[in-house]
Amino acid sequence: MQRFARLVVAQFAVDRRVLALAFARMADGIGNSFLIIVIPLYVTSDVIGGATFGLEEAMIIGIILSLYGFLNSSLQPVTGRFSDRVGRRKAFILVGLGGLTLTNLAYLLAESYLSLLVIRGLQGLSVAFIVPASIALVNELATRGDRGGNMGVYNTFRLIGFGAGPVAAGAVVNLGPYTLPLGSSGVTITGFDAAFYVAAITAALSTLLVTVLITDPEGTQANAAADLAIDVRDPSGRNLLDPIFTLGVATLFMATAIALLATIQPQVNARLEQGSTWFGIQFAAFILAQVLLQTPVGRACDRYGRRPFIVIGMVLLIPTTLVQGLVTTPETMFLARLAQGIAGALVFAPALALAGDLAGEGESGSKLSVLTMAFGFGIAVGPLASGALVGYGFVVPFVFGTILAIVGTVLVFTQVEETLETRASFPIPLVGGD
Incomplete structure (x- = not known):
């Protein structure tokens, strides 16, 4: 043993x-x-x-x-x-x-x-x-x-x-x-x-x-x-918003987009002509991607930096959220959820690591709770939003989630800087601090 x-x-x-x-x-x-x-x-x-x-x-x-x-x-x-x-x-x-x-x-x-x-x-x-x-x-x-x-x-x-x-x-x-x-x-x-x-x-x-x-x-x-208190403005003055607050907002938007599917199972099953088993598989696809990728992504962000993974994950969240409102077969919905899970895995561990880098001595609990609180709120808001919006059309909740993903991507790209001073060159060049 x-x-x-x-x-x-x-x-x-x-x-x-x-x-x-x-x-x-x-x-x-x-x-x-x-x-x-x-x-x-x-x-x-x-x-x-x-x-x-x-x-x-x-x-x-x-x-x-x-x-x-x-x-x-x-x-x-x-x-x-x-x-x-x-x-x-x-x-x-x-x-x-x-x-x-x-x-x-x-x-x-x-x-x-x-x-x-x-x-x-x-x-x-x-x-x-x-x-x-x-x-x-x-x-x-x-x-x-x-x-x-x-x-x-x-x-x-x-x-x-x-x-x-x-x-x-x-x-x-x-x-x-x-x-x-x-x-x-x-x-x-x-x-x-x-x-x-x-x-x-x-x-x-x-x-x-x-x-x-x-x-x-x-x-x-x-x-x-x-x-x-949660800092909203960047204390250093380099950016408009505090980077941890920015990551919290991006995490809120990401979690909301992820959770949109939770309360509209009848509409999903009717549109895709599938049963509850397929829906369970589609819902679990996100968690599967998270389980497989959290550790390797976390290791990679220690080598290449936090910000590139967060930016790429937020960018990937945009099409993977929108396409869920457009797919017409169970298989494509599964692939869309799997891809959305990949996007979430690219964001979550590196965002926590970046916030941890910024937290001062004895501040880990209060600083990192901004991200965990935001994720929890997003998981609660997503189902409520989709339940309210799906009556206007199946695609509408996913358009809403896509807009949130776009805003979150812009915020991360413009307001969050890298925290690792020494790292290997990232394979995909990213401007704005990388």
Whole structure:
């Protein structure tokens, strides 16, 4: 086992604590993404009842799922700042994972729509403790020369967990009830109960991994002056906008474009004359590209620089978003989503690495939370935008996403400069700072 662990560490060439954190986030990602599939099924089951406040079940599902995203994203700058102020990342991660474990178990007791709303809101709060502290920890364990690779490895395993959860969740629910060999006659649990137990167990496993394998970096210092404010103007005066703010806006636009597909499954299936299986494959294509490319792109941006990859990724996002509104076959939609995933992979790890390069001592939590908050908001805004716009025509949501991608590309190209002073020549020459 130790030899295998050494081989894995050598393959990914990162601090063992980064790898341990990546595995921990993979485990809690499996459990958390389970709920994306399970909660809508749970809401429509006979188990849940109570006041609906005049809302349809579909709207209740949307509110429950969206509340998690909006709370999580809104609170990340706050928790990131506090982790900077106390200079302790591990404690924040453990608080969040502990909250996830308990709230996953709380679903077993939920019997009303309101209780589900409260539990999901508390889960959003819990994840808001985990994300900024995790990214800050990766940033502080890395150096300027390997930061991209570390971010890539971390994101790769996190996305593996996020992608694997929904695949297994439906099967766990549908194959229930289960009889556990406890006592003389055994104990029977429903498929829903089994899913919530799986989510709680994976969160508890993550807690154990972080407790045993993770320590705060020796050089991390508390920053009592950590500021919650996000700089909009460039303090150096070289550009109009602050580069981290610019990357946050670009990340928001990218995530919005990526998430447009989420809520228009009926329209997509009708247009392409396909079933739900094809839609699931198309939706997962983005995650597949991310898993395959995050680590190599992160490594490459340590060699060639951050900015070229971000610019190329944003440029690629433009046609890959627009074409999704124009395709007419399931196969071409799959290829479009795969290409959009490539665009996202080119942007995300290098953007985090560039922001990490710019973050000062004790500022990783607050600075990098700008990007993680923006991504979370984009994932929440995208489905709402497509749901509102698709009534005007199938292509309209994707035109909207394309416009955002164009604006994001212009902002990155004009407002973000390279942070690596020494790097190999990039194969494709880029003007404007490269």
